Amino acid sequence: MTSLLHAGWLLAWSLVRTLLRRILLPNRDGLVEFTRHYANDRLMPLTISERDLIPRLSACIGCGRCDWYQTQHTVASRSAYRGMMAFVLSASRSMPDFDVAADAMANLSEEQLSTLRQRCPVDIPFSELAGFVRSKAQLMLSP
Numbered sequence: 148m149t150s151l152l153h154a155g156w157l158l159a160w161s162l163v164r165t166l167l168r169r170i171l172l173p174n175r176d177g178l179v180e181f182t183r184h185y186a187n188d189r190l191m192p193l194t195i196s197e198r199d200l201i202p203r204l205s206a207c208i209g210c211g212r213c214d215w216y217q218t219q220h221t222v223a224s225r226s227a228y229r230g231m232m233a234f235v236l237s238a239s240r241s242m243p244d245f246d247v248a249a250d251a252m253a254n255l256s257e258e259q260l261s262t263l264r265q266r267c268p269v270d271i272p273f274s275e276l277a278g279f280v281r282s283k284a285q286l287m288l289s290p
């Protein structure tokens with residue numbers, strides 16, 4: 148019972164604070180606030196198309212087919228490049244690591260990414276994914 152009262156109090160207080168903030172600071176820019184709050188965590192706001200891309204990546208079933216077609220590329224990199232499956236399943240999901248992830252696929256051409264998409268059973272948009280990661284990594288590197 149006490150915990151329910153405490154939760155109710157927290158929710159009510161949060162509502163009052165939010166309403167007061169909106170009344171007293173009507174011109175707050177949410178994007179500026181977001182950027183300021185999360186800059187140290189290396190998180191950036193997404194565009195609508197970037198946001199819509201994320202669920203499409205979760206379709207990956209981890210079949211490894213994309214890696215199989217890139218065996219030579221992986222061997223040539225002396226395993227510095229772990230393949231696109233790892234990229235889709237992990238590297239592309241951690242924005243603070245996008246600069247490292249972008250380096251890992253630096254040598255992949257648009258043609259190779261397009262070919263991988265054709266071979267992927269769930270139609271992962273490799274080219275869009277690479278563009279997304281590269282553009283965010285570029286923003287991290289700019290002052």
Ligand code: SF4
Pocket residue numbers: 206207208209210211212213214231232235266267268269270271
């Ligand atoms: S081929 Fe497609 S589904 Fe299979 S591991 Fe690669 S990205 Fe995932």
